[in-house]
Amino acid sequence: MGSTDSTDLTARARIRDAAVVCFGEHGFKVTVRTIAEKAGVSPGLVIHHFGSKAGLRKACDDHVFAIIHEAKMESVTSPDPMRSFRHLSHLEEFAPLMAYIIRSLQEGGPLGLALHERMVRDVEEYLAAGEGAGNIRPSRDPRKRARFLANMISGSLLMALAERPGEERVDFSRFLQEWTEEYMLPALELYCEGLFTDRKMLDAYLMYVSDPPEESR
Amino acid sequence: MGSTDSTDLTARARIRDAAVVCFGEHGFKVTVRTIAEKAGVSPGLVIHHFGSKAGLRKACDDHVFAIIHEAKMESVTSPDPMRSFRHLSHLEEFAPLMAYIIRSLQEGGPLGLALHERMVRDVEEYLAAGEGAGNIRPSRDPRKRARFLANMISGSLLMALAERPGEERVDFSRFLQEWTEEYMLPALELYCEGLFTDRKMLDAYLMYVSDPPEESR
């Protein structure tokens, strides 16, 4: 993918690819006319092939999902650290796809939610395996922990997107690169060394939930 | 605030308050007509008082910022755990404001970014103080760590919002309550106990950044 920008693709595919890029760069508010122009066709043809703007987006969802499913993102959450880093450095190829997914997530769209749910499950499996192997600490609620960690990852992507100036076109290659540079060190510090030097806060909370004070209404 | 729903407020204030609620519940795509109806006035009056929809939003931004500034949210990041929890349980009063802020953040709006930046600074100060007191572990890059942790909090709010079904009206009281219930335990576990049982991943990354392999292009 990404190798053929020109007209050697069927128009339907060209429109779909242009739509993925436009949706990813500008969000789903982007105009059918803009997408059509990017694909070098008329607005009417877009509707002719996809029925409606919603149909076009559904086609994009399916297309992106198929690619991601095929290329399996599990390597991102791979237990082998070096493999993860190596993979991240080549992630630029997936940038337009990632942009589309993040935008879908930002809006609460079905594709973003589906992929996020899969990530939650992957993280849970990974943690369970690591716990069995003795690399991961046990949790009082492994399912909640998995969702929590996955939400941290997806959420930080949404934040990184929010930090970009509003209407500007977003370069997601650089975006993802900066994201890893920004978050990798503190994340690993936190995962390996924790944050607090004692368990005071945790114990206070455990007491709080097992015996909630009356003052809370 | 929130005590006077009726007509004992000036129309301008009533429109502004209705706008804050509508923007928070439905997002900024909400119609001027909808806001006007909620405030019990005509659409024209909204423009008459605020010049434009953008002007109305600016007024909402300023108003929310003023309230938050006055009520100082520092207690949320207070070093005293019990005070935080007690505060959170009464947070419902701030629900409409939080909704507006989260929506602003989701869209990359100026208010959300400004408040987030303040949160970053607060977290950094809090961590530095805790580090001095011996409660917080030192970091190789305290500034990055502060931003990272703040982004986790804001980002998880954005994720929780994304997980709601799309067009539905969002009840932010329940939303915030479920958010704390969902994330508090795994967060404290992670902060107090860490995630990995050893430092393999961190050391591998430190080696990687100090001596990047050629294969990464």
Place this chain on the structure above:
DNA sequence: CATCCGACTGAACGCCTGTTTAATCTATTG
């Protein structure tokens, strides 16, 4: 009282949007 000014409204305007329609072009097929 006359006047003036801001609050306020209902209706209209103009723009942008997704979509439809009618017509043209292209290529396959019998």
Place this chain on the structure above:
DNA sequence: CAATAGATTAAACAGGCGTTCAGTCGGATG
């Protein structure tokens, strides 16, 4: 070759939107 079906387009359509406008009301002011 004739014919049919699909690809494609320019233009128009219809709806929703932010905004404008002309006019009414009510209270303050001189």
